[in-house]
Amino acid sequence: MAAQPDPALALEVRMLSRMRAVRGAGARGGAGAARLYGGAGVLVTGGTGFLGRQLLEKLLRACNGIKKIYLLTRVKKGKSMEERLKEQMQDPVYDELRKTHPDFESKIEPIEGDITELRLGIKDEDWKKIADEITVIFHGAATVRFDEPLKVAVLTNVRSVREIIALGRECANLKSLVYYSTAYAHCNRQEIRETFYDCAVSPSAIIDFVETVDEKKIAAMEPILIEGWPNTYTYSKAIAEETLRTMGAGLPICVVRPAIVSPAIREPSPGWVDVSNCNGPSGVILGVGMGIIHTMLAKSDIHMDIVPVDCVNNLAIAASWETARRHALGEKDIQIYTLSRHRNHLTWEFLQNFCETKARKLISPAAVWYAYSLTTSSQLIYQLLTLFLHFIPAVLIDAVLIVLGKQLRLTRLYKRVYKINAIFLKHFVFHSWTNYDDNTLQLYNSLSEDDKQIFDFDIAKIDSDEFMSIWCLGLRKYIIKDNLQGTEKAIKRQAVLKVVNALVLVLYSFMLWKMFLWMFSGLNYLGTGLFLCVGSFFVTLCP
Known part of the structure; x- marks a missing residue:
C-alpha cells in the first residue's frame, strides 16, 4: 500500500x-x-x-x-x-x-x-x-x-x-x-x-x-x-x-x-x-504554532x-x-x-478559532510545546497571563541555561512579544x-x-x-523550514503534549499558590525574593 x-x-x-x-x-x-x-x-x-x-x-x-x-x-x-x-x-x-x-x-x-x-x-x-x-x-x-x-x-x-x-x-x-x-x-x-x-x-x-x-x-x-x-x-x-x-x-x-x-x-x-514579515501577525501565528506564545491581547470581534x-x-x-x-x-x-x-471581513475570533482547529492539522514537528493561546481584551488580565505563562517560566528556564553556559533566550523573546502585542499592535487589535x-x-x-x-x-x-x-x-x-514533512507525527506529539501541558499547569499553579502563601506568611524569604524579582522585571516592561 x-x-x-x-x-x-x-x-x-x-x-x-x-x-x-x-x-x-x-x-x-x-x-x-x-x-x-x-x-x-x-x-x-x-x-x-x-x-x-x-x-x-x-x-x-x-x-x-x-x-x-x-x-x-x-x-x-x-x-x-x-x-x-x-x-x-x-x-x-x-x-x-x-x-x-x-x-x-x-x-x-x-x-x-x-x-x-x-x-x-x-x-x-x-x-x-x-x-x-x-x-x-x-x-x-x-x-x-x-x-x-x-x-x-x-x-x-x-x-x-x-x-x-x-x-x-x-x-x-x-x-x-x-x-x-x-x-x-x-x-x-x-x-x-x-x-x-x-x-x-x-x-x-x-x-x-x-x-x-x-x-x-x-x-x-x-x-x-x-x-x-x-x-x-x-x-x-x-x-x-x-x-x-x-x-x-x-x-x-x-x-x-x-x-x-x-x-x-x-x-x-x-x-x-x-x-x-514576522514582526506582526505572522510572528504571532508562528509563535502560537510553535508552542511559544500562550496569551494574546485582542478583541474577538475586531x-x-x-x-x-x-x-x-x-x-x-x-x-x-x-x-x-x-x-x-x-x-x-x-x-x-x-x-x-x-x-x-476577517475577524480576530475567526483567526483564533482557525488556530485552535484547522491549523492543528498543519502543525510543524518543530513545535517545542503544546500549541495554545488564551486571548483577552483586558489589559490587566493580559499582563497577569503574560507574567504567569511567559515571564516566570522564561526566568526559570533561562536560569538553567545560565548554569549550562548558554545565552539567555526566552526572556528576551517574551519581552519582544510583549512589546509588539501590548504596545505596537494594541491600537490595531482594539479598533476597526x-x-x-x-x-x-x-x-x-x-x-x-x-x-x-x-x-x-x-x-x-x-x-x-x-x-x-x-x-x-x-x-x-x-x-x-521543515520541508513540510512530519505533520502526522507532529499531530500525535501534540496530543501527548496536551496532556503533559495540563499536568504541568496544575503543578505550576500549585507551586505559585504556595509561593503566594509563603510570601505573605514570611516563611520563605527565597520564594518572596524570587517573586519580587520577577515582578519587578515585569513592571519594567509595562507601558
Missing part, C-alpha cells in the same frame, strides 16, 4: 496546481498592464524588503519587456550593495523566476543610495542616468517601525517622497510613479475613503522642523505633534500623502494603500514569506484587515498602467487605490476601520480577463480558510 503524502505537502501541491491559469495568461502576454513595460526602465526603492522582493520577482516574470530595473540599495552592516544584491538573489522568492528566466539577474542594476539623505543619497552621475532612462517608479522604501523617533520617521517617510518627486520631475519619459502608503495613514478617522485628507502640518514645515531642531526637543514635542495617530509611522505616512498632493501636481502619480500585509496567497508560490503581499503588488502594477493611461488622456488628478478586506475601495474595484473591473488572471488583486473572492491554511504553510516552509 502506497504511503499517503504529508498533509502539508499535499496542500502545497493542490495550491500550486491552481497556478496553471496564471501561467497560461502570462504566456499570452496579457492585454494591457504588462505591455506598459515594453522597453521600460524601472526604479524600485525598498526592493530589498518584503514587499519589494515580491514586486521585483513579479515584474521580471510577468512583464517580460522590461529593459532594466534599477534597485536603490544602501551599504548596510558592512556589506556593499553588490554583496547585498547577490545575497538577496538566493531568496526562494526567485526560485520560480529562475526556472523560466535564468538570466533575470542581468536586468537588475543596483544604484547606491539612501532615502534618508537629500537627493536620496544618489550620486550625480547615477541621478542623471536613471532620470534619462526610467519610465516607471515604485517608491516603497520606508521605515515601518512604530516606535521610530519622529525625526527619523519624517526624514525617511516624508522627505524621501519630496526627493522622489524631484527625481520624477527630471525624468524625461516618466509614465507612472507609484507610491506605497498604508491603509492606516488616516487611522484617526473611522471611515477612510480613497481621497486625500487635510493634515495639521505642512510637509515643508515638519521637514524643516526635524532638520533644524534638537532631537531632544523633538522627542519632547512628539506626543503633541502626533496627537490623534497611534505612532510616528502612521503619522509620517499621512504627511507623505500630503507631500504628494501638494508637491506632485502634474506628475503621473498614484497611491497604493495596503492594509496589514501577509504572506503570498499564490505568487511566486503559496505562502511565500520572509523573516521581516476586523483583521490583512491582505496578501502578491495582491498588493499586483494592484501596484495594474495601478501604474492605469496611471500612465489616464495621464496620456490628460487626466492629471492623483488616484488612490486601497487594498483591504472591506468586502471580505472601514476602508472603502471603490477605485480599486473599478480598476479591477476595467482589466482584461487575462490581466485579471496575471495581476489578480480581488480580495473579495479569497476564501478565509484557504488563506489561513496557506499562511501556516508558508511559515512552515520559509521560516521554520
Whole structure:
C-alpha cells in the first residue's frame, strides 16, 4: 500500500496546481498592464524588503519587456550593495523566476543610495542616468517601525517622497510613479475613503522642523505633534500623502494603500514569506504554532484587515498602467487605490478559532510545546497571563541555561512579544476601520480577463480558510523550514503534549499558590525574593 503524502505537502501541491491559469495568461502576454513595460526602465526603492522582493520577482516574470530595473540599495552592516544584491538573489522568492528566466539577474542594476539623505543619497552621475532612462517608479522604501523617533520617521517617510518627486520631475519619459502608503495613514478617522485628507502640518514645515531642531526637543514635542495617530509611522505616512498632493501636481502619480500585509496567497508560490514579515501577525501565528506564545491581547470581534503581499503588488502594477493611461488622456488628478478586506471581513475570533482547529492539522514537528493561546481584551488580565505563562517560566528556564553556559533566550523573546502585542499592535487589535475601495474595484473591473488572471488583486473572492491554511504553510516552509514533512507525527506529539501541558499547569499553579502563601506568611524569604524579582522585571516592561 502506497504511503499517503504529508498533509502539508499535499496542500502545497493542490495550491500550486491552481497556478496553471496564471501561467497560461502570462504566456499570452496579457492585454494591457504588462505591455506598459515594453522597453521600460524601472526604479524600485525598498526592493530589498518584503514587499519589494515580491514586486521585483513579479515584474521580471510577468512583464517580460522590461529593459532594466534599477534597485536603490544602501551599504548596510558592512556589506556593499553588490554583496547585498547577490545575497538577496538566493531568496526562494526567485526560485520560480529562475526556472523560466535564468538570466533575470542581468536586468537588475543596483544604484547606491539612501532615502534618508537629500537627493536620496544618489550620486550625480547615477541621478542623471536613471532620470534619462526610467519610465516607471515604485517608491516603497520606508521605515515601518512604530516606535521610530519622529525625526527619523519624517526624514525617511516624508522627505524621501519630496526627493522622489524631484527625481520624477527630471525624468524625461516618466509614465507612472507609484507610491506605497498604508491603509492606516488616516487611522484617526473611522471611515477612510480613497481621497486625500487635510493634515495639521505642512510637509515643508515638519521637514524643516526635524532638520533644524534638537532631537531632544523633538522627542519632547512628539506626543503633541502626533496627537490623534497611534505612532510616528502612521503619522509620517499621512504627511507623505500630503507631500504628494501638494508637491506632485502634474506628475503621473498614484497611491497604493495596503492594509496589514501577509504572506503570498499564490505568487511566486503559496505562502511565500520572509523573516521581516514576522514582526506582526505572522510572528504571532508562528509563535502560537510553535508552542511559544500562550496569551494574546485582542478583541474577538475586531476586523483583521490583512491582505496578501502578491495582491498588493499586483494592484501596484495594474495601478501604474492605469496611471500612465489616464495621464496620456490628460487626466492629471492623483488616484488612490486601497487594498483591504472591506468586502471580505476577517475577524480576530475567526483567526483564533482557525488556530485552535484547522491549523492543528498543519502543525510543524518543530513545535517545542503544546500549541495554545488564551486571548483577552483586558489589559490587566493580559499582563497577569503574560507574567504567569511567559515571564516566570522564561526566568526559570533561562536560569538553567545560565548554569549550562548558554545565552539567555526566552526572556528576551517574551519581552519582544510583549512589546509588539501590548504596545505596537494594541491600537490595531482594539479598533476597526472601514476602508472603502471603490477605485480599486473599478480598476479591477476595467482589466482584461487575462490581466485579471496575471495581476489578480480581488480580495473579495479569497476564501478565509484557504488563506489561513496557506499562511501556516508558508511559515512552515520559509521560516521554520521543515520541508513540510512530519505533520502526522507532529499531530500525535501534540496530543501527548496536551496532556503533559495540563499536568504541568496544575503543578505550576500549585507551586505559585504556595509561593503566594509563603510570601505573605514570611516563611520563605527565597520564594518572596524570587517573586519580587520577577515582578519587578515585569513592571519594567509595562507601558
